[in-house]
Amino acid sequence: MNGVSRVRIRPARSSDVAAIVAMLADDALGRGRERIEDPLPPSYLQAFEKVERDPNIQLVVAEGEGGEVIGCLQLCILPGLSSQGASRGLIEDVRVASHYRKPRHRRTAGAMGRRGGAIERLQIGRAAHAQTRESMRSASTNGWGFQASHVGMTIRF
Amino acid sequence: MNGVSRVRIRPARSSDVAAIVAMLADDALGRGRERIEDPLPPSYLQAFEKVERDPNIQLVVAEGEGGEVIGCLQLCILPGLSSQGASRGLIEDVRVASHYRKPRHRRTAGAMGRRGGAIERLQIGRAAHAQTRESMRSASTNGWGFQASHVGMTIRF
Numbered sequence: 001m002n003g004v005s006r007v008r009i010r011p012a013r014s015s016d017v018a019a020i021v022a023m024l025a026d027d028a029l030g031r032g033r034e035r036i037e038d039p040l041p042p043s044y045l046q047a048f049e050k051v052e053r054d055p056n057i058q059l060v061v062a063e064g065e066g067g068e069v070i071g072c073l074q075l076c077i078l079p080g081l082s083s084q085g086a087s088r089g090l091i092e093d094v095r096v097a098s099h100y101r102k103p104r105h106r107r108t109a110g111a112m113g114r115r116g117g118a119i120e121r122l123q124i125g126r127a128a129h130a131q132t133r134e135s136m137r138s139a140s141t142n143g144w145g146f147q148a149s150h151v152g153m154t155i156r157f
Numbered sequence: 158m159n160g161v162s163r164v165r166i167r168p169a170r171s172s173d174v175a176a177i178v179a180m181l182a183d184d185a186l187g188r189g190r191e192r193i194e195d196p197l198p199p200s201y202l203q204a205f206e207k208v209e210r211d212p213n214i215q216l217v218v219a220e221g222e223g224g225e226v227i228g229c230l231q232l233c234i235l236p237g238l239s240s241q242g243a244s245r246g247l248i249e250d251v252r253v254a255s256h257y258r259k260p261r262h263r264r265t266a267g268a269m270g271r272r273g274g275a276i277e278r279l280q281i282g283r284a285a286h287a288q289t290r291e292s293m294r295s296a297s298t299n300g301w302g303f304q305a306s307h308v309g310m311t312i313r314f
Contacts, residue, residue: 017238051238056213057235057237059238078233078247078249079204079211081174081177081178081204081216083191084198085201085203122314130311132309133310134308134309141310147310150308152290152291153289153298155287155304157279
């Protein structure tokens with residue numbers, strides 16, 4: 001059980017982009033959606049720069065013992081009028097590297113939610129609540145305290 | 158059927174905040190969440206100012222024939238790495254004033270989605286797709302082209 005303390009949560013850097021994209025591509029949906037090439041398509045780095053410039057968005061990674069990137073997620077804090085003008089927190093694109101075997105996978109996902117992780121960062125950002133979407137592939141946010149609350153709807157352009 | 162052309166979609170101004178809050182409060186969930194007072198609690202105007210400063214967020218209203226505010230919604234365009242660095246569009250807090258009788262209610266909601274409305278604004282903002290949440294109360298976004306895609310999860314702090 002001592003693996004927990006060895007996962008470090010920190011803001012993503014541009015040098016993490018390839019590792020993040022590899023995790024995004026590593027499921028049935030992502031495989032068709034992402035492009036893993038060397039060098040990576042420039043749209044990924046351009047998007048990283050947009051995220052970096054946006055004070056309401058944080059891309060964070062989980063780092064394993066050897067400094068390797070083993071998890072990622074994106075946080076957004078969105079101002080709005082509803083709930084007496086409370087900001088809402090969004091947690092998107094939660095992924096843990098699949099080569100992490102099951103118990104370690106679960107610990108990594110747990111660390112991303114816990115102290116220093118997603119939920120605390122949204123609270124520091126003064127979000128009144130956090131929302132996420134249930135992944136088709138894995139419930140990485142299991143145990144973070146989320147409850148099903150609504151049906152999400154999408155249009156692809 | 159000529160009511161459609163008389164609904165005008167425009168960015169919200171601070172003088173619209175009271176009308177927007179009245180619509181947000183006018184359902185079972187909103188009633189317990191909002192505070193309708195005169196003057197309004199300052200948190201609403203503070204939130205409006207935050208929204209105004211955020212280049213990724215647009216609060217828009219639908220205006221009826223006499224210039225009265227009869228609908229609202231909030232758009233966000235969020236950069237991110239997934240889908241080859243595509244931005245995602247969010248449509249939140251869609252409301253139509255309840256004193257609008259049913260057919261007019263539906264036309265107003267329709268106008269908010271159509272040309273000049275939410276979907277087009279997100280496309281202009283280069284979002285690759287749009288997401289929204291199905292309201293507990295009314296399907297204001299019916300006919301805009303959304304399909305159920307995921308289970309939304311919430312934690313309240």
